Amino acid sequence: MKASQAFEFVTASYLIRISGREAGTLAELQQGIEGCSDASIFYHTFQSLGRHHFLNGGFSNDFAQWVLGSCNRPVLAERLASLDIRNYVAVADLRADLVQILAGYAQANPQEGTHNAFENFFFCETIEEEIPLGAAWTLEEFRARLTELPHASLQFHFITSRLRLHLHTNDFSHWFSEVLGLHSLARSVDRIDIYTTTLDSARDRIVALVDREASR
Amino acid sequence: MSQSATESRVSRLDDYAHLLGAGEIAELRTLAGRLEGRTIQMINSTSVGGGVAEMLNRIVPLVEELNLAIRWDVITGGDDFFAVTKAFHNALQGGCFDLSDESFQTFLAYSEQNRARLRFDADFTVIHDPQPLALIDSRPAGANAWIWRCHIDLAKPVRRVWDFLAPYIERFDGAIFSSPAFARQLRIPQYLFYPSIDPLSEKNRELEPEVIEGILAEFQIDPHRPVLTQVSRFDRWKDPVGVVRAYQLVKRYFDCQLVLAGGGADDDPEGEAVLSEVREAAGKDPDIHVLSLPPWSALEINALQRASSIILQKSLREGFGLTVTEGLWKKKPVVASAIGGIPVQIIHKQTGMLCHSLEGAAYQIRYLLSNPAIAQKLGEQGHEHVREHFLITRNVRRYLTLFLHFLHRE
Numbered sequence: 001m002k003a004s005q006a007f008e009f010v011t012a013s014y015l016i017r018i019s020g021r022e023a024g025t026l027a028e029l030q031q032g033i034e035g036c037s038d039a040s041i042f043y044h045t046f047q048s049l050g051r052h053h054f055l056n057g058g059f060s061n062d063f064a065q066w067v068l069g070s071c072n073r074p075v076l077a078e079r080l081a082s083l084d085i086r087n088y089v090a091v092a093d094l095r096a097d098l099v100q101i102l103a104g105y106a107q108a109n110p111q112e113g114t115h116n117a118f119e120n121f122f123f124c125e126t127i128e129e130e131i132p133l134g135a136a137w138t139l140e141e142f143r144a145r146l147t148e149l150p151h152a153s154l155q156f157h158f159i160t161s162r163l164r165l166h167l168h169t170n171d172f173s174h175w176f177s178e179v180l181g182l183h184s185l186a187r188s189v190d191r192i193d194i195y196t197t198t199l200d201s202a203r204d205r206i207v208a209l210v211d212r213e214a215s216r
Numbered sequence: 217m218s219q220s221a222t223e224s225r226v227s228r229l230d231d232y233a234h235l236l237g238a239g240e241i242a243e244l245r246t247l248a249g250r251l252e253g254r255t256i257q258m259i260n261s262t263s264v265g266g267g268v269a270e271m272l273n274r275i276v277p278l279v280e281e282l283n284l285a286i287r288w289d290v291i292t293g294g295d296d297f298f299a300v301t302k303a304f305h306n307a308l309q310g311g312c313f314d315l316s317d318e319s320f321q322t323f324l325a326y327s328e329q330n331r332a333r334l335r336f337d338a339d340f341t342v343i344h345d346p347q348p349l350a351l352i353d354s355r356p357a358g359a360n361a362w363i364w365r366c367h368i369d370l371a372k373p374v375r376r377v378w379d380f381l382a383p384y385i386e387r388f389d390g391a392i393f394s395s396p397a398f399a400r401q402l403r404i405p406q407y408l409f410y411p412s413i414d415p416l417s418e419k420n421r422e423l424e425p426e427v428i429e430g431i432l433a434e435f436q437i438d439p440h441r442p443v444l445t446q447v448s449r450f451d452r453w454k455d456p457v458g459v460v461r462a463y464q465l466v467k468r469y470f471d472c473q474l475v476l477a478g479g480g481a482d483d484d485p486e487g488e489a490v491l492s493e494v495r496e497a498a499g500k501d502p503d504i505h506v507l508s509l510p511p512w513s514a515l516e517i518n519a520l521q522r523a524s525s526i527i528l529q530k531s532l533r534e535g536f537g538l539t540v541t542e543g544l545w546k547k548k549p550v551v552a553s554a555i556g557g558i559p560v561q562i563i564h565k566q567t568g569m570l571c572h573s574l575e576g577a578a579y580q581i582r583y584l585l586s587n588p589a590i591a592q593k594l595g596e597q598g599h600e601h602v603r604e605h606f607l608i609t610r611n612v613r614r615y616l617t618l619f620l621h622f623l624h625r626e
């Protein structure tokens with residue numbers, strides 16, 4: 001069945017810009033997060049998860065990783081890592097929650113804010129170049145394209161889509177639900193946990209769900 | 217130990233498909249398609265020897281294969297010019313600078329000669345390192361983009377040299393650094409391009425088991441007992457004596473061997489002294505193999521890394537640490553110091569183990585020798601990390617994206 005609107009596959013190629021802002025203590029990290037650009041928050045959270053797509057757990061965002069690895073503060077690292085980017089459709093909300101966690105920790109542990117880290121944290125930013133990869137008009141065409149989609153494109157549609165759509169979903173589920181009317185498939189795809197599976201495993205799971213839908 | 221024919225053969229883009237996936241190669245072609253008709257010029261100071269020339273020798277043919285017009289020009293100069301640029305190079309990295317004011321004139325005079333000799337009409341011009349910096353004086357009026365690719369650490373330069381070069385740098389449209397820690401506050405945008413390795417080069421390509429066995433036999437290394445290896449120059453910042461001490465702590469519990477392989481001892485008095493210290497620390501232990509290798513030992517290094525149970529990089533100071541990248545690519549568990557560019561590559565307990573002391577290094581080595589399944593998983597995840605971020609094809613992609621960015625900015 002041909003859809004009324006095609007799924008437009010896009011890939012994104014990212015440049016990393018060095019912002020010049022850095023942090024050597026937890027207090028400086030908080031100040032940095034408060035003052036850095038949205039592109040910087042995006043790079044160290046949404047984009048960071050995508051960059052480590054081959055890990056099936058243990059990595060959430062750059063801030064948590066630095067607090068653990070360079071500041072040796074596992075409790076704070078765990079709190080920062082527990083922020084689930086799927087709950088955010090705006091960078092401002094994510095920034096506010098990061099700051100709230102750091103401020104809360106600083107209040108409870110005032111002596112730790114000025115301890116020097118082993119290595120500084122360097123704030124960077126993402127610059128995104130989008131490139132169209134073609135369209136799929138049917139579920140079969142969608143499946144065929146999905147199996148050979150590069151990681152950057154998967155990341156674009158499956159992880160960073162929320163900020164673009166301003167919806168709590170991904171591009172694939174949005175198309176399944178809004179264009180094809182396949183609400184159950186959309187929900188199943190949206191439930192795939194990107195924190196505990198690799199991007200390749202997520203792709204395999206989506207393909208299996210599409211196959212199951214097609215066989216009905 | 218000579219360079220083999222494999223090393224000199226130029227790799228084709230499709231040769232990388234089995235390592236990266238056909239989708240990634242297709243995506244590179246799509247990116248390049250957006251730049252159709254545009255021209256690129258790379259300029260550096262040498263066509264052979266050194267990491268920059270090695271990298272350009274591989275990147276330029278790959279970009280050509282993407283149907284983009286790319287030209288690689290090399291500046292020329294007399295011994296006096298290269299003595300000055302060598303002094304600049306050291307001073308920019310925090311070393312001392314004791315040349316006269318005349319040296320700045322020498323630099324400018326040769327830059328003038330190169331400006332007269334070279335053509336500057338590309339859409340995107342990339343100048344590598346400080347030697348050709350003053351060519352920016354030849355930038356034509358118009359819309360083409362000039363980018364400075366800095367391969368060195370600029371964090372603490374000698375002020376006199378920096379004050380001379382900074383006005384040239386700030387006339388570029390952007391600067392590229394290998395690490396945010398190497399950058400400086402500049403009025404132009406700064407971009408991050410990680411260093412990369414070529415998986416098809418002699419140092420990193422797959423090797424047949426018999427080649428590895430032959431090289432182990434040549435160095436009298438037992439293939440049936442665990443091998444710990446650190447590959448690096450015999451330099452105090454690489455802490456080879458600390459590595460021997462860590463091995464000695466491990467040796468109490470595991471019947472293992474240590475390989476310290478590197479160069480830098482023949483032409484460097486300090487290297488020779490460090491090598492002596494290492495030999496003294498090693499004593500008469502027949503399981504410590506200290507190998508001072510010539511620069512053309514890529515195959516031997518490859519085999520030693522592939523034969524290793526664990527790769528070490530217990531440096532006290534480090535740039536990016538490409539030996540870590542090489543070890544990770546070979547799916548080896550790596551134990552390395554949490555300094556410089558190493559934490560970018562080693563996510564602790566995910567793609568390797570970080571340490572802060574020789575005792576810590578010894579503990580992580582013992583842990584990995586006791587838990588081979590964990591060691592294997594770290595190696596596999598480390599390989600994926602390199603595949604995703606630190607291969608030469610990724611840098612081709614970064615360049616294409618940067619050019620697209622400048623194009624859209626216009």
